[in-house]
Amino acid sequence: MSDDIxxxxxxxxxxxxxxxxxxxxxxxxxxxxxxxxxxxTRGLLRRPSFSIHGPEAADFAxxxxxxxxxxxxxxxxxLLSRDAGxxxxxxxxxxxxxxxxxxxxxxxxxxxxxxxxxxxxxxHVGVETPTRxxxxxxxxxxxxxxxxxxxxxxxxxxxxxxxWDYAEDALAERALAMTRTELLAIRRICAVFxxxxxxxxxEGQNITHNHVSAMxxxxxxxxxxxxxxxxxxxxQKQRPGRFTPIPSPFSDSIGEPDWY
Numbered sequence: 001m002s003d004d005i006x007x008x009x010x011x012x013x014x015x016x017x018x019x020x021x022x023x024x025x026x027x028x029x030x031x032x033x034x035x036x037x038x039x040x041t042r043g044l045l046r047r048p049s050f051s052i053h054g055p056e057a058a059d060f061a062x063x064x065x066x067x068x069x070x071x072x073x074x075x076x077x078x079l080l081s082r083d084a085g086x087x088x089x090x091x092x093x094x095x096x097x098x099x100x101x102x103x104x105x106x107x108x109x110x111x112x113x114x115x116x117x118x119x120x121x122x123x124h125v126g127v128e129t130p131t132r133x134x135x136x137x138x139x140x141x142x143x144x145x146x147x148x149x150x151x152x153x154x155x156x157x158x159x160x161x162x163x164w165d166y167a168e169d170a171l172a173e174r175a176l177a178m179t180r181t182e183l184l185a186i187r188r189i190c191a192v193f194x195x196x197x198x199x200x201x202x203e204g205q206n207i208t209h210n211h212v213s214a215m216x217x218x219x220x221x222x223x224x225x226x227x228x229x230x231x232x233x234x235x236q237k238q239r240p241g242r243f244t245p246i247p248s249p250f251s252d253s254i255g256e257p258d259w260y
Contacts, residue, residue, distance in 0.1 A: 004081050005097040008074030009106035012055045017103040022050075022096060050088065050096065054078035064109075072107060072116070080108075114141075136223040143219060146188030147195075154190060154213050155248040156183055162214040164243045167229035171221055172243060182220060189216035201227045 007013075018038060038052040055076035063077070080097045082088055088096075090112070097108045098117055108117050136144075156178055163172035178186075193200060193212045200207060200215055210233070219225050 004079040004111050005093060006109040006111065007052075007054075007078040007080060007097055007101045007106055008060055008072070008109065009055075009076050009078070009101065009104040010074060011104070012076055013078065013100065013104050018052065018100055021099040021103050050086075050093070051081050051083070052078050052100070053081065074106065137225065139225055140189070140219045140223055143189045143192040143216075144185060145192075147191040150191045150194075152187045152190040152194065153248050153252055154187060154209075155246055155252075157243065158245040158247060159183075159186060159213050159217050161239070161243045161245040162210045163217055164239060165210060165233040166214050166231070167234060168214060168218065171217060174221060175217055176242065186213070186216045186220050189219050193219075201225065202231055205231045 015038070039050070055078055057075065058077045060072055060074040060077075064072075078100075080093065080100070082093055094108070094110060094117075097110075100106075101108045101117075109115070110117075156175060159178075160172045160175035163169075163175055190212050192198060193216055194209075196207075200211065202211055202215075205211070211228070211231075214228060215225065218228075
C-alpha cells in the first residue's frame with residue numbers, strides 16, 4: 001500500500017459527490033462502497049487502484065497540534081490509498097484527493113511531503129499571510145510539537161517586549177495582536193528552545209528566557225530560525241509603554257490541551 005493522502009472535511013462525504021468527481025476522471029470510477037471503504041477501479045481489468053477509507057470521526061487538532069495555528073479544522077478524516085503496483089501515479093492520486101476534498105469544502109494533507117492543499121491562510125493584524133506547512137522549516141515543525149509534560153507560561157506582552165529588546169520592532173507589534181492559538185504555539189516552541197543543548201544562533205551571550213521567547217516568536221511568525229537583529233537588549237528607558245511586560249498568571253497554562 002502506498003503512502004496515504006488524508007482528506008479532512010467537517011462531515012461525512014456524499015457518496016454521489018465522490019462518484020461524480022471520480023467519474024469525471026479518465027479511467028477511474030466507483031466500483032463499490034460500504035460504510036467503511038470505497039474502492040475505485042481502473043480500466044477494464046477492474047484492478048483496485050484507490051481505496052478511500054472512512055470516515056473516521058476525528059479532531060484535526062489531535063492529529064496535527066502543530067498546524068492548528070493555520071486555522072485548519074476538520075472532524076472527519078478519509079484516507080486515499082493506492083495498492084502496490086497501482087498504475088496511478090502520485091500526481092493523479094493527489095488530483096483525485098483534491099477533487100474529492102473540494103466537493104465537501106475540505107482540504108488534503110499528503111503524507112509523502114506534508115503538503116496541505118489548498119494552502120491555509122491565517123490573519124495577522126488584518127493582513128492575510130500564507131502559512132503553507134512547507135514554508136516552515138523542519139526544525140520549526142518539530143519544535144511546534146513542544147515537549148511532553150513541560151510547559152512554558154509567557155504572555156503576549158512579555159513576548160513583544162523580548163522582540164522589541166532585540167530590535168525586532170515589526171514582529172514586536174505583531175506579537176501584541178497575536179491570537180490565543182499563536183500564543184500557545186510560541187509557548188510550545190519555547191519549551192523546546194529552553195533546552196540548553198538546543199543550537200540557537202546566539203553567540204557571545206548567555207542565552208536567557210528573553211532570548212528564547214524572541215526566537216520562538218520569530219520561528220512561528222517567519223517559519224525559520226535566524227539570529228536576532230541584536231543580541232544585547234536595548235535600554236529599558238527607551239522601551240515604549242505598550243511593550244511593558246505583564247506576566248500571565250500561573251493558572252493560564254491550566255487547561256491547555258495535552259497534545260503529547
